[in-house]
Amino acid sequence: MKGTVRATFAIALFTLLIPVAASAQDGKLNLSFLDRLAERAKEKQEVTLDESMLKSVAPSLVRPGPKAEAAKQVLSGLKGVYVRNYEFDNDKAYSMDDIAAIRKQLSAPGWVKIVSNEEKGKGPNDWELQEVYFFKQADGKSGGIFILNAEPGELSVVNIVGTFDLSSLGALGGILGIPGGIAAGLVN
């Protein structure tokens, strides 16, 4: 009897863990932890574009041009674009603890930290954190990127999911009229 209960419990636990593992495998992070920060923000920009949204408009998004093919390739590889950008009235609006839940997800297998800069000053609100992570899929290809810029009174979080590289993402930016390449300095 005990064995049956244990087996049932193990199966239930395994079933519960499958979605967690699956979500960790595609480079998509759960950004809902930032919702409470959004409520406190003086200014906010939030973008949530999932794969179906991107695919439905992809054919009409790219107009003919020198970078059109590259932009089409990037779009076909994108599975999601999630951006949160908040500005707060005061420097004490949020702390490192508020973004800890997001950063904890980056300890999952596949995430590789490529840039990290953490500064702590004398005061409790005198801190900064910049991080860039890549998600490496099982086949070795990039499956996503996570960019964080956290400063007192300002927070930017970017999670782009899919198979792409930053230089090709710049082609898409060019098509959409963004001056300068995406991460030109980091790529070149």
Add this chain to the structure above:
Amino acid sequence: MNMDQELRDALQRKQAPPDLADRVLARINNGEAAPASNRGPGSSGVFRWLAAAAVLAIAVGGAETYYTQQQAAETARVKEELRVALQITNDTLARVQSKISQPADARGR
């Protein structure tokens, strides 16, 4: 005769013929249809089909226009969101780059 009088005559209540009810009932019992004196021969069916086709064409055309407009609005919205997202990505990466390329002393810490 002035207009008031003409109107009064036109709107004056007239007594129905005494055999009207009998004639109507008789025709109903005989299954007769109303005379189609004001319609052309065979025009009734054609007119109905034409009207139905016109309504259908308008409905399909309207639906297509609506769908196209919705699709264009959705494309414009996604394009704008994507532009904003890439702009923020660009700005954030530029910020990160400037931070990591600064010497620690220059950061004022």
